[in-house]
Amino acid sequence: MHKRIALLLALVLLSVFLTACYDSREIDDYAYVVMMGIEHGVSDRIRLTLQIPEFTNTNMSDSGGGGGGNGGDDEERAKKENITVEAPSIFAAVAEADTFIPKTINFMHLNAVVVSEDFASSGEMKEFVVNLLRYHEIRRNTSIIVCKGSARDFVMAARPYLGSLVTETMEELISKADITGYFPKLTISDFAIKVKSTYTQALTIYAALNKGDNFIEKGQYYTGGFKAPSDFYAGDMPRTGGQEIELLGTAVFELGNMVGKLTGFETQMVELTLGNLKRTSLTIPDPLEPELYIPIEIKELEPPFTHVDIKGEKPMIHTTLSLEGEIVTIPSGINYESPDMKGIVEEAVAQHIADGIKRTFAKCQTLKTDVFEYGTEAVRHFWTIQEWENYNWRQKFSEASLMLHVDFTLRRTGRFIETAPVQEEKK
Amino acid sequence: MIKDGKFGYHEAISIFVITIFIKVFFTSPTMVAKIVGTSGWLMTLISALSTAFFFTFQYLLLKRFPNMSQMEINDTVLGNKLGRLLTFFFSAYILIVAGIDMREFIEVMKVFVLPDSPPSFIMIIFCACIVALCATGLETIARFAKFIVYIVIGGYILVILLSIPNFRLYRLFPLFGYGLDKTLITGFLRSSYYGEIALVGAFAKSLQGSREIKRIGYTSIFLTGILTSSACLFFNLAFSYITAQEQVSPMYTLATMVNLGTFLQRVDPIFLFLWNFGTFIEVSVFFYASMVMFCHVFEISDRRPVLLPMTTILFCINLIPKGLNEVSTELVQSLRTWGWVFYFLPSVLVLIIAVLRKKKGELNNA
Secondary structure (H helix, E strand, O other): OHHHHHHHHHHHHHHHHOOOOOOOOOHHHEEEOOEEEEEEOOOOOEEEEEEOOOOOOOOOHHHOOOOOOOHHHHHHHHHHHEEEEEEOOHHHHHHHHOOOOOOEEEOOOOOEEEEEHHHHHOOOHHHHHHHHOOOOOOOOOOEEEEEOOOHHHHHHHOOOOOOOOHHHHHHHHHHOHHHHOOOOOOEHHHHHHHHOOOOOOOEEEEEEEOOOOOOOOOOOOOOOOOOOOOOOOOOOOOOOOOOOEEEEEEEEEEOOEEEEEEOHHHHHHHHHHHOOOOEEEEEEEOOOOOOOEEEEEEEEEEEEEEEEEOOOOOOEEEEEEEEEEEEOOOOOOOOOOOHHHHHHHHHHHHHHHHHHHHHHHHHHHHHOOOOOOOHHHHHHHOOOHHHHHHHOHHHHHHHOEEEEEEEEEEEEEOEOOOOOOOOOOOO | OOOOOOOOHHHHHHHHHHHHHHHHHOOHHHHHHHHHHHHHHHHHHHHHHHHHHHHHHHHHHHHHOOOOOHHHHHHHHHOHHHHHHHHHHHHHHHHHHHHHHHHHHHHHHHHHOOOOOOHHHHHHHHHHHHHHHHHOOHHHHHHHHHHHHHHHHHHHHHHHHHHHHHOOHHHHOOOOOOOHHHHHHHHHHHHHHHHHHHHHHOOHHHOOOHHHHHHHHHHHHHHHHHHHHHHHHHHHHHOOOOHHHHOOOHHHHHHHOOEEOOOEEOOHHHHHHHHHHHHHHHHHHHHHHHHHHHHHHOOOOOOHHHHHHHHHHHHHHHHOOOOHHHHHHHHHHHHHHHHHHHHOHHHHHHHHHHHHOOOOOHHHHO
16 A cells, blocks of 8 residues: 555656756747857947848748748848847847847857958957857857958848758858868867967958949950959959859958958968868969960869978978869860870969969068968977967068979860860861 | 775776876866966876876885775874874865865856756756765776776767867977976876876775786876877867967867768767766765775764765865866866875875884785
């Protein structure tokens, strides 16, 4: 009898504990921020824009989560999903947002932090962005972007493209850095480490909204000669259509202030030198007919080798790049496939890359920013941190000489083994 | 009746490896980076060597008095009053260390995982687990440690392997950090990191003689030296010496940084398990050792009645620090720097006195 009563009591007591926590929270109790925009405020110190998409059934074509949907609803949806608050600090702005957002704001799924160029140049970015990492909800692998113009406009323009989620769109767009090399793939963690580093300087992705203003629909045909592809900044691409967000180039920082930017081509050169770009495409002027181009797919043959000689008063940087590649097309029809002609293309590619790197190196020297991370090699010559810090690499980098050797081997020529000439009318 | 029981060297090594190595998951590597910069991995090897040196004295003492625990040796060499006073102080010290380590764990848990939970709530659950573990006796703790040690080390290796993309070799340079002299001196002082090996004296009667104690001691120091040095090395590879000085829990941060494609990321919950299990064992071992010594001093044969009052004291010690900064920069730092005085010096002094007074254990007298 006693056992039965005890069992009954145990079951009754157990039921009390099976009702779950009184303060438990379900997934839909939270408002998940996927993008954050930071810029100078007008009524207060900063203007914070948060994109909080409404995650709905992805199979519903008219209400794809994350801001997608029919054109008519877009404006209204963007207003609802993007909130902007001005406050003295980021978390004061979040606290203020809590007064009109019924759900708890959560940053666990924050995908990118977007900072306006003005804000980044003012030197305040290091204070706000680096400190974001203190907060336990913000993950270190959140991407960091500096945008031309307003961060609010940029965040509001971030919408799902050929998919249902804005997070997916941004992740896929940023992953393109591995293929093109036109912008770096950097996170808040990278920024926080590099902004305090004595070996190198901080960089971020440079981005802008492109509303098609640079696209000239009608006019005289282009006759201006060779231009390296993407040798401009985000927002300057002559294009129309697609989404407005454009990631192109690198924002360069010195001691936490944005001091300059690199074009897409310059960024590609930096990424090649750093060994981050394992495979990419490059377009060079045809060595024998310079008005025509040769697109080439290049691959890293061996990791870049760098040696920094600090014996002299000025450091001497020796870098060797070993690349290989494949011709994609030969518009001139010149038979570069033949063993006699192959060397001409190889030399032209090597020269094109060397010129690009030297140009970028010189630009970075004037900015006093070692974006090539040569400091990571120079530091190996020092035994103690005091010796290294006294050497003042940032200053030394601006005086350094670069000895560059680019080795390019043409491996394949696409599906053609030889270019037969196009028949011309006999005179 | 709580019985110590007997266990082999595998179990004993597991206890000491977990108890010593688990500290690397908290704020210690950050403090090391602050003091020596990039040479933390070298510094901890020096600490391990220093510990091996100090442990030799304790081993010689235990060898001189076979089948006796450290507490009994203290009584024999120093006399009942002085010996028990020394044991009592060591017991109190061990309990304080348990409290500080537990509070460090709770603070780090609060920062990363349970920001909304009150510390006292985490403490109560933690204390309940310790009571349950200690009530089953030392042998159970040892066997549990043997089971957990593989999971802790396996999980640690997994986190390190997943973090390889975040490693940069140049971050190890300059190799001697803030100077070789500083690395050597700090390495010697921070031998307290491996101080838990001194608890072998309290558990000596559960082990299989002095030869096995020697094996357990040196093997534990060697293994934890290698593991801790590797952890400091990987930590240095992931963060530059400046950023390394900022992290609350470098190893946990490393786990949060794992990002291999869109699929393999957010693996920190794996790490959380290792962290919890390891700390439960660490604090339980300290607590149990303290209880054993306390009961010896006051000749309490049944330890059960002591369990709850001592848990209350542990809970109260936990409440003393005001917050994480006080725990990490003041209390833990003091323990790591000066703990060797409490861990190792008593054994050295007792050995010297035993030699001077020609005191020996029964088997050696025979």
